[in-house]
Amino acid sequence: MQISDRTDRIDSRDKISGQTKYIEDLHFKELHYARTLRSTVARGRIVSINYPAPVQGIWVVDRSDVPQNNDVAMIEHDMPVFANDEVNYYGEAIALVVGQDKNAIIEFMRDIEIVYEPLTTVFKMSEARQKSGYTFTDHTYKKGDLETLDFDTLVENTYKTGYQEQLYMEKQGVVAILENDIATVYGSLQCPYYVKNALMHCIGYDQDHVRVIQTATGGAFGGKEEYPSLIACQAMVAALKVKAPVRLIFDRREDIAFTTKRHPAEIEIKTYLKEGKIVGMSCLVDLDSGPYLGLSDVVLQRSLFTLTGCYAIDNLIVRGRTLKTNNVFAGAFRGFGAPQSMFALEQHMNQLAKKLKQDPIAFRRPYFVEKGMETSTSGFFHEDIYLDQMADKLIAMSDYQQLKDQAKEPYVGLGVAFVPHGGGFTGSGEAEHIKAIVKLRKASNGQIEILVSNVEMGQGAKTALSKIVASVLEIEIGRIVYKDPDTKYVPDSGPTVASRTTMVVGNLLSKAAKRLKHQLEAPGEILVTEHFKQPDYVVWNQEKMCGNAYMAYSWSAVLAKVHVDPVTLEITTSDIYGVYDVGIPIDERLLIGQIEGGVVQGLGYGLMEQMTSNEGIIQQNSFESYTVPTACDIPKIHSDWIENRYVDGPFGAKSVGELTLVAVAPAVASAVEDAIGKAICQIPVRPEMLLEVLNEDH
């Protein structure tokens, strides 16, 4: 069997029959429920909280109960576990109300009164830019020289993207419990060790007395990267006070309104042209981070380093800022900053092609990066890159000439986007911050256990990693055991983020398996440990933001065909064609699953999923008001890939998960632009927005 051949997912039958246990399905004795008391102002000083008379069996848990540190250990420790004197966004957690009777909790909460002294609020990025103290971080990197540039035309535009909510089907949820003096959290989460570190910091227990167990996770998409650290700390503080297991599971409306989501962005791109050729570019990316920095600066960096996409631009300046507002705090979401900057760049490239009366694919070709070329951050592309071949394949598979003829019809449009995605953490992050360790254990019964902290959240990690190990060992996949990670047993192989699981963790497991292989039939138990080592070609200076921003890139080329209804302006995407370079696919069917899922989530981002904040209050907080694609909204998805073995990936594999979302929004938005003949610089593109765009002339 070849590595890319289809293997049945090892987790699918239990999921189909409903036997898989998610956090809400687990039974705990003496379970107490928790509900969050939230701020009802976007910013204010808490003057007083008036609780009703104490009720037997109802506890209030707040900052005064935090044993050690009332902040969530992330990059900056600027977010409190429970609000201090000030609240900084609408819906911020002030306390938990805990008890065994759900109705009694709700009744108790109904009578709580909070008095606030209002403080100055900022909701718009335009306002945050003007005010001092409202820029969290500000980065600039350069290449070549824009100042003395010889050019004859300047094309500039500003692009805007909105919030996107992960809308994983399983809501956020944790259970905290003190088990034999060990503070234990069970939960739906992506990063067991992030949660463990946050708990140790918050309650002051040492590493032997904190334990995190991931439970089957019903989707995450980045939404369960940093957020579970916050609610795990809250629930644990409550469990320590109540001395019973405490379950904190959000209802859908609070999950949508108050958890992290994709950062709204405003992006300015200026392109300098000389005789119709791009000679320089200047980009400015601003992200609305909300009141706390959280992961926003890391998100911003991926947004910046993914510029200038698939193109070699000799003279370049890229600047980006994370702006502080009193909107809900934004965070990780599949693509991690790249969907914003790539929407802007690709929309801009299509607009340039149109302005220069060139075909959008032909226009891009002269700028395609190649192996050995300098990256935007003055590193170099180490691996083989086949963008021209991918473009050829896209043209062939879509019957591009014929599509172009069809698109001459009014209200029919085509749009393309070419997008890279760097696998793993930015720069030296894998080596300096993550320092992944994986273990393989051969049990005396001959089973091989994978010991990593990476989780199955729907993407297929269990199947992909098991398959890698089984294929190296040349044994049946049924001999592999891969349990949901429990920090008591698994080493820290890093978080399940950044499209790193297959490429980085899978490669470490592949190395471990190679070492185990000759001992496979030896008696007794054998444990093999593997540590991450940064490849020599990755040289990165974080201070100067200079060098190889990523170990390796995956690539995508996407073409969308849309129809716009001339009367209702309803947009229908009939076809999406995609060509991908993810190295060697570990499993074709898993790859197709990631492509189709990413395409539809990207389609939602580009055309449907509107989320707005009014004075800090999220206006769409249900499945009804926040509309994601249903089975009726999907296009025909035609996907194909090229094989391009990556030397430091398992069996030549590179990253997959995030890449598949990123190119879709610019492709469909450009297709709508092509259909109506008017520039579109904002997503989501919805009929109401088209009406405005079309009326601008009148």
Added chain:
Amino acid sequence: MRTIEFVLNGQTVSVKTSLSRRLLDVLREDFRFTGTKEGCGEGECGACVVFLNDQLVNSCLLPMNAVIGQNVLTIEGFSQTRRYKEIENAFVDAGAVQCGFCTPGMVMATEYLLKNYKHPTEDQIKEGLSGNICRCTGYQAILTAVKRLFEEVESL
């Protein structure tokens, strides 16, 4: 609180409950049938669908009052049937499962389609599944699985 009887997965059961309680909670809490999931609690996502007699219903919207003496079929009961096995195999083969949270509901919606259509159009299948939100798969693999089941429906 009242003791009421209904038929759950083919067996008559009795449960002491208030009549306004949601069927979803009774299934999950009293019977620990946790294959029926709560995705939204507002009848919008389809993760909690079960059969009430021959109808597909959102159990998060159904008060126990409406369940008295009725037939309820959940994934736990349906998964014991031969027909379920065909659906399971079709879902596995098509790669129609990722995180799995929507899947039991999707299976029930598939069964509803199979029971009520003989040769549905693609649009009818899409419409039949449109009450069930899936955020992982992009639906295409699920549609593939359902279409295959209709091709084999004569043998089911």
